[in-house]
Amino acid sequence: MTALVIEHLEKVYTDSYSGDEVVAIGDVSFTVERGEFVSVLGPSGCGKTTVLNTVAGFADPTSGTVSVDGREVSGPGPDRGVVFQGHALFPWKTVLGNVVFGLRMKGVKRREREERGREFLELVGLAGFENRYPHELSGGMRQRLGVARVLANEPAVMLMDEPFASIDAQTRRRLQEDLTRIFEERRPTVFFVTHDIDEAVFLSDRVVVLSPRPSTVQEIVTVDLPRPRTWKAAVDHPGFRETVARINGLLAVDAVRDRDGAGDQESDGSAADVR
Numbered sequence: 001m002t003a004l005v006i007e008h009l010e011k012v013y014t015d016s017y018s019g020d021e022v023v024a025i026g027d028v029s030f031t032v033e034r035g036e037f038v039s040v041l042g043p044s045g046c047g048k049t050t051v052l053n054t055v056a057g058f059a060d061p062t063s064g065t066v067s068v069d070g071r072e073v074s075g076p077g078p079d080r081g082v083v084f085q086g087h088a089l090f091p092w093k094t095v096l097g098n099v100v101f102g103l104r105m106k107g108v109k110r111r112e113r114e115e116r117g118r119e120f121l122e123l124v125g126l127a128g129f130e131n132r133y134p135h136e137l138s139g140g141m142r143q144r145l146g147v148a149r150v151l152a153n154e155p156a157v158m159l160m161d162e163p164f165a166s167i168d169a170q171t172r173r174r175l176q177e178d179l180t181r182i183f184e185e186r187r188p189t190v191f192f193v194t195h196d197i198d199e200a201v202f203l204s205d206r207v208v209v210l211s212p213r214p215s216t217v218q219e220i221v222t223v224d225l226p227r228p229r230t231w232k233a234a235v236d237h238p239g240f241r242e243t244v245a246r247i248n249g250l251l252a253v254d255a256v257r258d259r260d261g262a263g264d265q266e267s268d269g270s271a272a273d274v275r
C-alpha cells in the first residue's frame, strides 16, 4: 500500500528582503510505499528540505498535493513524525519523558506508554538512560533519542532531515547501521533527506534524485542491495559501488550544467555541494 503520494508539487517562495520570487520546487512527483525507505538527494538548495517540510505540513505547496495514507496534508499531524537535525528534544524532560510524550498526548495510559517507551529506548541502544536528561547525552545519543521518540508514536511516515549531518563520521556510520537494523526490524515508512550519496544508498530501497532548482525528479534509482545491511558488506558489494557511481554521475551532470549557466539562472554555484 502507498503511504505517501507527492503529486506535481511546486513551491515558490517570496524573498522577504528583495521581494523576488524563488521557485524552489518546479514539479516533483513520487510515492513512498508502506514499509519502504526512500531518500531524496540533490544539489544544495534544490528544495529537499522544502519537500520534507511540505510533507510535514510546516509549509504549504504553491500547487500540487501531498497525501499521507490517502488524506491530503493541510498542516502538521501525528501521522507524520519528524526527526530533526538539531534533536528538538524537551530539555526539561527525562529521556523516558521525551519518548513517551507523544503517547501521553494520544491518551495512552501511563503503564503502557512507559512499557512502550522502554521498548523503543532498548531498540535504539539507550536502555539504562531512562532517567537522564538530554543535556547529559552525547550528540549521537540525542539523535537516537529523537529516532526513538518518533518511532514510539508509530507514525504513518517518519521524516528525517539530515539527522546525522552534525555528528562525527565514525558515530554517523554506527547510527546509520543502527537505523538500518531498526528499519529492518520494524519496517516504518521513512522519507529521508540527505546530501550524502553513500548514506542514501546504504539506507534506502529507492533514491529520488532531484535536479537543481527549480527542482524536478531527475531519476528514481532502485537500490538492489540485500538486507540485513552492514557497512562492511555494503562497501564490498558491487551493487553498492555501482549505484553510488550512477548517482554521482547524475549529480555531476547537474554540476556541469549549472557551472555552464544552462541551469538555474540564480544559482550560487553550489550545485556540486553533494558530498
Ligand SMILES: Nc1ncnc2c1ncn2[C@@H]1O[C@H](COP(=O)(O)OP(=O)(O)OP(=O)(O)O)[C@@H](O)[C@H]1O
Pocket (backbone or CB within 6 Å): 013, 014, 015, 016, 022, 024, 042, 043, 044, 045, 046, 047, 048, 049, 050, 051, 195, 213
Ligand atoms: N522560507 C523561505 N523563504 C524564502 N526562500 C526560501 C525559504 N526556504 C527555502 N528557501 C529557498 O528555497 C530553495 C530551496 O531550499 P531548501 O532548503 O528546501 O533546499 P535544500 O535542497 O534542502 O538545501 P540544502 O541542501 O542546502 O540543505 C533555496 O534557494 C532557499 O534559499
